[in-house]
């Protein structure tokens with residue numbers, strides 16, 4: 021009999037694995053090695069640090085008093101979650117659908133947008149990441165969807181990514197005529213506004229390349245969505261819950277979307293849970309009369325609710341510290357990376373003066389082989405990883 025093993029996502033199955041025995045605060049400890057500073061908090065989840073005592077305490081309580089409960093029933097854990105979440109909601113928001121992670125939250129947001137508008141098409145950027153399930157991956161513009169080629173979920177159309185650092189219309193800030201927005205409106209007209217259910221954008225781009233939105237982009241997209249009656253969905257799975265100095269990155273642009281999708285930091289990564297936060301008018305009054313056809317076995321899981329309450333309580337006093345630290349952090353990071361040997365190959369990208377930064381491979385032809393996140397085989401990612409660990 022073949023020996024059983026856990027599938028390692030996004031990698032060849034024979035790639036040697038990296039073993040971590042402990043994760044506490046900002047540190048992760050590899051087997052037999054010294055603790056490492058976990059600057060990405062694993063997959064951008066433990067925004068309060070690993071095994072935060074408040075999260076651990078709430079989870080212990082929830083395990084002892086609830087375990088699993090049918091999604092539709094009321095319970096103290098669900099009440100306390102609503103109480104903690106309410107002050108964070110954008111104005112006009114009310115209904116919250118709790119899911120089991122980021123990708124299925126995205127899928128549910130798409131489903132709600134389609135049901136609410138009676139339209140089918142969803143517009144997404146051709147450089148974006150929204151998750152690895154069928155529709156979420158179809159929505160993404162990412163090398164990770166190569167396995168889907170020709171098998172994509174129906175009902176998606178892509179728009180060019182607006183990126184001032186590499187403008188596809190060849191413009192510089194001085195010559196810019198906001199071609200990216202003219203393009204978006206052109207796609208809306210070509211596809212037909214009456215067929216478009218939603219525009220889905222990351223609050224801030226994360227694994228899709230940390231591509232900064234042009235000034236005024238989110239505000240202009242909001243105006244276009246209003247003009248054409250399209251639902252605007254902000255994917256804040258990575259950029260929400262403190263990563264960008266606020267609960268939701270779009271808040272910093274002064275934009276209120278129609279739905280906000282969160283996961284990762286929502287539970288500090290301690291329990292898999294995502295949420296679709298919705299404008300009340302998407303759900304009421306229609307779904308007071310007819311059933312809202314959504315839900316999963318683990319929707320609104322008591323452990324997820326407990327971890328989310330701890331995460332909200334823990335982040336509340338510190339979340340704006342991210343905004344205060346962004347300038348300092350940017351300078352320090354640039355200084356630190358500048359001193360490293362591989363800065364010849366990788367350059368820090370001042371993606372945003374916030375707590376989400378990336379480093380980017382310099383445009384050197386012989387270094388084109390780096391995988392998007394976790395490289396396989398001959399890619400340069402293991403080299404970068406070794407450098408980081410050193």
Ligand SMILES: Cc1ncc(COP(=O)(O)O)c(C=O)c1O
Pocket residue numbers: 063121122123124126149150151152222226227255256257258259283284
């Ligand atoms: C912006 C964004 N959306 C959605 C997802 C999918 O979340 P999950 O991996 O929890 O399904 C991710 C995951 O990295 C993400 O970064």
